[in-house]
Amino acid sequence: MKRIVTLILATALVLMTFAGCVTQAPPAANDSAATESSISANQAEGDAENVASAPKYKMIFIVKSMAASFFLDVIEGAQAAAEDLNIELNCVGPETPFSVEEQTQIIEQAIINGVDGVLVIPADSDAIATAIEKCNEANIPVITPNTKANGGDVVTWVGADNVEVGYTLGKIMCESIGGEGNVVLLEGTPGNSTAEERTEGYKQALAEYPNVVLLDSQPANFEREAGMNLMENFLQKYPEIDACGSGNKDMTMGAIEAAKNAGRLDQIKFITFDTDDDVIAGIQSGEVYATGNQDPFSQGYLAVISMYAHLEGCRLPSMMHLPMKVIDSSNIDEFVASMQS
């Protein structure tokens, strides 16, 4: 009896999975489904007004990790652009977050698939090079939003790189405490280049402020709970913490919880990165001092547009610098306003 039940369960699973692969992504699916539908929508009205019906270009957009909201924002931007320009865009990321090997594999597949352009946010600037070279051989143009690639011919790079992100935030952190005081750093996953670069940036900035003491710098794996535990330890050990820099918002939000519990929230200025609703709320309520906004949406949007332009034969600058906007209590409202619009 139980066996039968399980068999049914199991077969259901199988069916579901195969539904997953042979059909297009089921309605439940998020981005690609969205793309499909949006395109078909376009086509519908397109046919009505008989303008260019079929999507003109086929592109693939590869992010570092599908598990981080930042990249999902980038994807939103990219898809918006694709919709506007009627491009068939396929947004994917590695199953194992930040696995450059899987990124390479996706690119290889894309080449076979015959895409017109590859947009990839390299999970590792060095390791992605081989993949880009493959694209060059197959003369498919490559654009690397957000993160630079060391090697291969890239049409252009759109965004602000991580060392710089770290540096800017570092400066703000030091300024926020008037150029002197004790600070701690929450690093990302050990060995993950994004994490290491941002930390490096922070440290570069700190180097310029002799009076700012870096008490401690430990990894919390881009993770809320880890960030919280780490901060608790810091709060334990250091009676004097004036500011806390972080590689991403998850760690900060965790750390803030820790500070709350320790009742030292008001003493510590939290500098973080990313602009999710919780961060924005944090700034509005003053829990977060400032956050770096790379403006993921525009990054994605601009990247796709520039690829389109390139394919249309326009010449592009080798770098398109999207300076990281710093958002704090002063400009939060207008930022929110801009988000709504």
Add this chain to the structure above:
Amino acid sequence: MEKILEFKGITKNFPGVKALDGINLDLYKGEVHVILGENGAGKSTLMKVLSGAYAPDAGEIIFKGQTLEKNSPIISEMAGIRMIYQELNLIPELSIQDNIFLGHELRKGSFSDRKEMYCRTKALLTSLNIWANPRELVKDLSIANQQMIEIARALSSDAKVLVFDEPTSSLTSVEIKDLFEMIRKLKERGVGMFYISHRLEEVFEIGDRVTIMRDGMHVRTDDVAKIKMHEIIEGIAGRKIENLFPHVRKKRGKKLLEIINLNGERFKNVNIDAYAGEVTGLSGLVGAGRSEVARACFGVDDYVSGEVLIDGNRVPKKHAAKAVDMGLCLLPENRKEEGLALSMSVKDNTIIAALRKLFPKGFINDDLSRRVVNTYVNKLSIATPSVDKLVNYLSGGTQQKVVVAKWLITKSKVFIFDEPTRGIDVGAKTDIYELMDMLLEQGAAIVMISSDLLEVLGMSDRIYVMCRGEIVGEFDASEANQTTILQYAFGQHKNEKVCES
């Protein structure tokens, strides 16, 4: 004919049991020496001593003129003494040839020389009239063929002495013929063979000499030509009844257990009735299918057709829990694997089956369970310093008592004892017998599976005899005696029929 092997005064003691008592035995080149005896007579123990699995407490083995120093399975095998056990030691996922050459492959450089192994295996198999492809996987062979391969494997490393332990128990008559064919070939090759079997007709077909053992002692050795079937049976049977059986016949109560036309993998058309206040003995040789019947009606194994009734209501198939609730219980043959959780305490092991009855609400009152367990520990005089002792520490007998206690607490109506006194010293045995009687007093019905004839005769009121999966006879204890039961157990009651097959 020259002597190849000789046992000199082999003695082996196990806690409470004298398994072998100064056995002297010899084996000549190219002879088949049949060893007969009841289960527990010490045949297998003797052979295990020979194989080096056991070290004898006294005596020595002389092989090809010199004594086997600190014998071990590997040493004896190197020396050329090979065992063919009932349970097969083959690797199912390997081909026949790989199995046969396992451990001593033929090699060309670092590669194994499959061609050569193939040829040799082929030759070997042909010589044994096994028409199997040496590259076949053993798991794809029938049990019978696997047995043949086991034998072939022993022969591959030209063995000087072979020991067959019940080789024919799972072979069809044709295969048996092949086997005997081969054994004759081996005799020509001058291999000496010990041959343990329960099929007496085989003694006369293949044996040269026959030795009868009883209670770990050597009874007689004769040329097969000189000995008669009935002499053999008497020899095996002639045990003196020690009066360690407290059993007194009670008046038969109502029918508690009824097994109707039970058919299964290893048994067919089994009908057994058991009455309150009676011990129903289930006799027969090991492998006759007695335990299988027990397991099936208790519901741990499945059966094909038939019914099991307790007190007239049907016990569902394969539902041990229900059976327990209905008052049936089984004390399994090998307690270590099936009866006890060795890593747990006496208390936990004794109380486990009764928990649902004792604490219907589901919450355990430790004091109560402690008290209950203690009472039974005392009642059964279970030798343990405390009920928190891990059963793994206890002796075989004590462990058995723990299993018994487990079912006593459940207040079951029908007890199936499978080999209740196996590996238990005499004192403990009587305890367990008294215990059975106590159960009968309380109006329980007992089915006792036992290979110990005296036990069966001494304890049961009625006796069923099983042979090769079937009930071949039913006696009242009064009219049964060792010889008759053995005859039925050996399948000799329809002697001539068996012989011609």
Add this chain to the structure above:
Amino acid sequence: MKKSRHFKLSSLPNSIYIFVIVFVVFGIGIDKFWSPANLSTLLLQASVLLTVAMGMAVVIMTGGIDLSIGGIISLSAVVAGTILKLGGHWILAILGALVIGTAVGFLNGIIVQKMKVDSLIATFGMAYIAQSMANVISAKRTVNWEVLPQNAMIKTLSGDIYSKQLGQYGQAADVISISYIALICVVVMIVMNIAFKKTRLGPYVYAIGANQETARLAGIKTNTWRIGVFMLSGFLGSIAGTMLLIRAQSVQPTLGTGMEFYAVVAAVLGGNALEGGKGSVVGAILGAFVLYSIRSALMLEGISTFWVMVTIGGVLIAGMVINSLVYFYERKTLLKAKLRATESIEKGDVR
């Protein structure tokens, strides 16, 4: 040589069913799936997993498991990378990787066989250790090196040996190419299969997996062989690490993350029962191919990453379901056979 029983249901590696299903379904459903480029890329991408899966299969067949593969990959790659960074010769680097990988494998073997720690736990702990070592050596940063004459070979290895443009699917899809990595993988596959089929490795692995005691009595040095098997797995792991290094022309310390699970999945899909004693290297290879063909197919179709995950999980369970169905079927037939045997004993019949 004649494989008389090869087409018997029970003796097929179970992954064959899924393998066939997947390839047929995708072949029909997805255009370009059968394209030469896709297939050659499939091989290239699968190489790493194939390599480790074979090692894992052997370990599993002896009744163990090796969760440290991921760590070993990272560690060996980092070591090789560091050697290159210090301007070492490429052969030296690769040797370094192989040595360290094998060494960790040896350690696993010792802990399992001598210290009698369950292999799952031993290698689980070893995974932590190896990964941390990788982080320590690399100082958590991507290891890269400037191309020098003595390590130019590494660059070359990342390319193709042979590549030819065919026509039919049009452009990129028709390039059939054999990369060095794929070649290495193929060589390893061949060697492994030969070793497994033609040397004592195969029989001994089965014997040990089925019953260590029997194996010992048959005169097999079980300790040596089991430790050896872990070393083999470690060795293959380090080869995989080197492959990843070559592919990326640099090394991130987290290179091998999650690989151990993929390897186990591939091996188990290939019909290698975790309790040991049965299975095959071929099965593991098929299993690895199943995993990768699913991924590449879904990527070709542009299915979202998350559905790929769901699918992989589902296929794994589906595969196991099939496995156990086959198992039930086998037991049924076996039971029938037994019954027949017993009957024939009763009426000592003539077959």
Add this chain to the structure above:
Amino acid sequence: MVKKSIILAKLKTSVYDLSTVFILLAVIAFFAVANKIFTGYNYVSSSNLATIINQASFLAVLGVAQMLVILVGGINLSIGSVMAFSAILCGPLLVESSNLMPALGPLGMVLIGAVIGLLNGALVTTLKIPSFIATFGTMYIFRGAAWIIAGNTVYFRISPAIRFLAQGQILSIGDFTIGMSVVVCIAVIVLLTLLLRKTTFGHNVYFTGSNPIAAKFSGISVNRMIITMFVLSGALSGFSGVLYTGKVNASDASMYMESHFDAVSVALISGASLMGGYGNIWGCAIGALIITAIKNGMNTLQVPSEYQTLVLGALIILSVFFNDKLIGKKMGVTSGTASDSKDANIVAT
């Protein structure tokens, strides 16, 4: 005489059970000294100990979820995915803006966890899929599903009730503050210990884990036991999800990716045996404390994180090694007794 031996035996067993506690004490002692020497930081200050305890409480619950399955000889890799999946499905119910009663969300999560647990159990028992593989499959499926459903939505501003459950502070003596999480953790441990030690069910579970065949022969329906444990484990995973959400005041699909590692580590260090049937629920608390104490200690010593994992790995292997030795001693396997009684068994055949 007998009395004495009883006491001795009791003492012995308790000592074996307490082996993990000794490890914990050793760890703490080590870091106390090391910190004194190198950083001058007072590691054993009441406040720091409080921190460790509070942090460990969550990990302990996670470990218990794993332990439940290990007791019946299984392993459960899907814990983290269950946390994320349930937290996402119930996300809208968890936030303070939701005007439904706050208990609803947690209940839902626990329920979802239980259902997934049922699936795991069914796969393991009726289809004979090794738990390692089955739960690995479900781990992938439900993590993927969580992402599919959630996208990049983050549920934050979790309702105060849940926050209190996970991080509310209830009593503080001086600067020794005990959080609600500790109480919850203790409650979980006590409840489950009661369930496993004081009920018939619990006894059956241990018996099943210790020897399934014997259990079958004692009329215990083994499969039901195993499934139930998987269900419990799943439910508890869901509950850990609640705690996590409350603790970090947010829930998203990529919640706690590493959980299965942590959970397994805790359970293994707690002195349970993967063979099943051996292990104490409270051991998880100790295991969690050990891990947390090490992390905390290394942070305070400013040891780079990579060495933390190094130590953790070594610790797992060694502690299991010694525990097995102790269990072996406890059951007298090392001594000859076992083999003798085996022989005694064989005699009659």
